[in-house]
Amino acid sequence: MSRRKKRIVVALGGNALGNTPEEQVRQVRSAAEIIADLAAEGHELIIGHGNGPQVGIINSAMDYAASSGPRTPYMPFPECGAMSQGFIGYHLQQALQQSLLKRNLGKTVVSVVTQVLVDRQDPAFQNPTKPIGNFCTREEAEKLEKEKGYTFMEDAGRGYRRVVPSPEPKAIVELSAIRKMVQSGLIVIAVGGGGIPVVEEADGLHGIDAVIDKDMSSSKLARELKADVLLILTAVDQVYIHFNRPDQKALEQITAREAQDYISRGEFAKGSMLPKVEACLEFVKALPGRTAIITSLEKAQEALHGKAGTRICSEQAEFDYAPLEMDSVVYDVNAS
Numbered sequence: 001m002s003r004r005k006k007r008i009v010v011a012l013g014g015n016a017l018g019n020t021p022e023e024q025v026r027q028v029r030s031a032a033e034i035i036a037d038l039a040a041e042g043h044e045l046i047i048g049h050g051n052g053p054q055v056g057i058i059n060s061a062m063d064y065a066a067s068s069g070p071r072t073p074y075m076p077f078p079e080c081g082a083m084s085q086g087f088i089g090y091h092l093q094q095a096l097q098q099s100l101l102k103r104n105l106g107k108t109v110v111s112v113v114t115q116v117l118v119d120r121q122d123p124a125f126q127n128p129t130k131p132i133g134n135f136c137t138r139e140e141a142e143k144l145e146k147e148k149g150y151t152f153m154e155d156a157g158r159g160y161r162r163v164v165p166s167p168e169p170k171a172i173v174e175l176s177a178i179r180k181m182v183q184s185g186l187i188v189i190a191v192g193g194g195g196i197p198v199v200e201e202a203d204g205l206h207g208i209d210a211v212i213d214k215d216m217s218s219s220k221l222a223r224e225l226k227a228d229v230l231l232i233l234t235a236v237d238q239v240y241i242h243f244n245r246p247d248q249k250a251l252e253q254i255t256a257r258e259a260q261d262y263i264s265r266g267e268f269a270k271g272s273m274l275p276k277v278e279a280c281l282e283f284v285k286a287l288p289g290r291t292a293i294i295t296s297l298e299k300a301q302e303a304l305h306g307k308a309g310t311r312i313c314s315e316q317a318e319f320d321y322a323p324l325e326m327d328s329v330v331y332d333v334n335a336s
Contacts, residue, residue, distance in 0.1 A: 005043055006304075007044040007046075008045055008228065009048065010038075010218075012049040012233055017031070028091045039100060039103075044182055048214055049092070049189070050193060051081065056161075057134065059080040059133065060134070077210075081196045081197075088193075089111030097109050110187070113174075114173070115198045115205060115207075116170075118199060119170055120199045125167065128151050128164050129163055129270075130163055130213070132161065133161060133162050135158055136159055137160065140160070165210040168216065175224055178190050191217040193211065197209075228290055230290075231304065232294045233297045237250075237296045238294070239268070250310075255316050256315070259277055262277070277294070293312070
């Protein structure tokens with residue numbers, strides 16, 4: 001891939017950020033070093049991140065505090081999502097700013113508390129599937145279901161986790177502000193945890209209990225910002241077909257048509273690789289000629305230069321696409 005300057009939306013997984021504040025600080029430092037290397041190449045960076053473990057922990061802590069006495073009020077789930085954006089954004093800002101200073105890069109990092117509009121009639125609200133929070137035993141899950149009305153699902157043999165709806169992102173409320181910040185040279189952290197899900201009512205926007213898939217929101221943001229690359233960072237270096245089977249095969253580059261065919265054949269696990277591939281498809285279909293990449297955090301820089309990861313484009317001929325220099329691209333600040 002070209003070494004020219006690109007506008008890149010990076011999607012970090014929430015599980016990669018740790019399960020406690022101390023663990024998150026350590027792991028964010030590693031992520032910051034890799035992201036700073038991308039910034040050192042001159043790329044414009046917008047960073048999205050997951051929050052599944054974090055928002056679940058915050059929600060559980062708030063529920064526990066509220067149940068222990070009247071001094072602590074009940075905290076609604078959307079507010080817990082907003083807290084997780086601030087909590088994770090704070091650590092990312094701090095670590096990334098330090099990594100940039102080490103490279104003598106005079107860039108500023110900023111987090112945007114981001115709301116994402118969803119449709120109250122989205123079928124996802126009738127079928128909650130998004131896991132949040134810590135694992136628990138079956139007995140603990142059944143107790144919480146009775147006490148709190150939560151929904152739990154068994155998660156890959158590791159225990160039970162609470163699940164909430166995961167509706168489709170329709171619009172990013174703070175898009176105009178994010179666009180202006182990127183154009184001003186800031187590194188922007190946005191759509192944290194997929195964004196705070198909100199619905200539009202007669203009297204304005206209202207938060208709703210849900211978690212939007214962070215890869216889908218990052219894809220939406222990448223499309224709206226006309227990014228050159230959507231870079232989804234996960235736990236594996238590449239996407240595989242026939243995963244965990246004797247004939248397992250790594251995919252280096254595939255077209256949108258090939259990706260759709262693999263999806264139809266059930267090659268990608270729901271709640272794992274499937275939403276990542278679907279997010280990439282949405283991006284490359286909306287912006288032909290652009291590239292979506294799925295790889296591990298450690299391989300991010302290599303993947304950007306075509307030396308690692310799985311690359312997805314709308315057509316085979318577009319793998320050699322070289323984006324224009326960013327200075328020559330004009331964006332409409334007022335566009336929605």
